[in-house]
Amino acid sequence: MFGTSGIRGEFGTEVTCDLALSVGRAVASAGYEHVVVGRDARESGEPLQQALVAGLRERGTAVVDVGLAATPTVARSIERHDADAGVVITASHNPAQDNGIKLWNPSGQAFDTDQRAEITRRVREGEVVDARWDCVGSIASDETAVAAHEAALRDAVDIDGDLSVVVDVGNGTGGLTASVLHDLGCDVQTLNAQPDGSFPGRPSEPTAENCESLTRLVAQTADLGIAHDGDADRMMAVTEDGEFVPGDVLWALFAREAVGEGDRVAAPLNTSLAVDDALEPLGATVEHTKVGDVYVAEAATAPAVAFGGEPSGAWIWPDETLCPDGPLAACKLASLVATAGSLRGLVDDIETYPIRRDSVETDEKAAVMDAVETTLRERYAEVDDRDGIRVDTDDGWFLVRPSGTQPLVRITAEARSDERADDLFERAHRLVMNATTAAPAQD
Incomplete structure (x- = not known):
């Protein structure tokens, strides 16, 4: 039932309200008594969220609804509300007809292998606790979740010097990136900033092919380009001369800044040798994982792991959160570029291979x-x-x-x-x- 990034598929056929209701019941029955819930901008997200919340509350779980929000915003809200878990209704970078369900722990880590297996078993076998009329779970709204995420990003990053940035939100929920970068002193322009789950501006996945408008605009007007997917758990970048930066190069840049002697980084098996070679002079090593940010996050829980990520754009700083946080990655990259003076120069410093x-x-x-x-x-x-x-x-x-x-x-x-x-x-x-x-x- 769970893939490498939660439950995901076409709305109405593979991902239905019946399934969302069953997942809600299963999560509540597994002992999660207080759950934060949010969704991305897809129109199908509202009925799916309503069904999931109904399943949670029917079996006694209290719900905090953060509404339309980036996946890392929801994940960060779990600990803030002293909740047991979080659920995001999202298909991330998938096309508009898809939707999905992803489950999170208070640390920001996605449900691990054992947790996913338990929810799958409960859904398939109908193993849920009895509903009681006098134990319906409460529901409350949180309209401060985005502001709290923004505050955390401002505290995590300093940007020295003038920097012009174009943020392509991809009609998703990552608009807070533009807001925080502005607050940190950047000159910010936006593309596709209006949340719209039909993704009219470009396909949701931030690939070189899908981000041609961003590359052209950055080459004409800015020092840095940032691109998110629909739920802003991914972040990709564009240099000042309009080159879309390969994910393996971003991987090496982020990891090189994060590690010290003896540290490890967690990377999937399909990560480039460029990462190994960038870290070797620093005395750091790569620990390979299965492909999927959930597996990277599992490995990143180890004390010596300073950074983790996937070349597709999911970046994890364990000291901040175990959830891939696209806005955090954007702010960290902006800080790095402002200090270095040029993303082009940083990219050219990473040796790449065919x-x-x-x-x-x-x-x-x-x-x-x-x-x-x-x-x-x-x-x-x-x-x-x-x-x-x-x-x-x-x-x-x-x-x-x-x-x-x-x-x-x-x-x-x-x-x-x-x-x-x-x-x-x-x-x-x-x-x-x-x-x-x-x-x-x-x-």
Whole structure:
């Protein structure tokens, strides 16, 4: 039921009000007596939130409704209200027809593997406590959640010097980024700042292709561009000359600033060698996790982990919150750029390597992965099977991993030369194609 980023799918078919009601009942029955709830700007969010709140209150849980808010705003509100958990109705960077449900702990960490498994079991088996007429949960509204998040960001970051920034909110709930950057002394322009869950300005995911308007505007008028997704748990950036910064480069920049000697960072298995190489001179190391910010956050709970994130734009500073906080990332990057004088200069200081990515379509993902794993274990002494199969070589790596949401097997390869990257990618791609051809069709 849960993917790598909560429950997510098309509204009305995969994510329904019946499901939201069941999740609310399950959360209440699992012992969460005080829950903060919020949603992103999608029109389907209102009925889903109403259904989820009904399930919570029916089984006795008290609810605090923060309304329309960024995911990190909701996550930060849990501890502030001394609540047991939080729920956000959001499909994050997914298209407008989708919606979802994501569950949070007071630390800002998403529900971990065991917590998700318990909620899934209760929903599927209908294992919920009895409803009582005299134990209906209360509901209260919190209209100060965004202001509290803004105050926390202002306390966390200082920006010295003049800096002009364009913030592309993506018609989502991340407008507080522009407000805080203005308060910190930046000259701020906005794009797609009106919350609208149909995402009329651009698709919700902040990719280079989707952010062309931002790159053009920044190149003409600003020192820095910031882009969020629909619920502002992601943040990507644009240099002053209009280049969309690759996620692995942002990863290396953030991690390099966060670590000290002996520290670790938590990164998914598909993270570039650029991160390892940027941290090695500082005496810090990379701890790989399964792909998904929930797994990064789980690893980031360890005391020696100073930073975590995903190249897709989810960034976690454990000392601040275990929730990916796009506005916090935007403010930290603005501070870094103001100090350095140029994001272009920072980007150029990170050595990057050729990386190859592709996907193979198949309805037999499990059979294909079994065949690929068998072959790779025969050929290599060590393989990493935490999330698909990753093989590390002296000068590169490749990863074969099934998509969690689509009938695809994804292939990634990276090395320190084009020729070697091509070789590793072709090796992995050939294995997948051979396995796809041989995979027996399922009845």
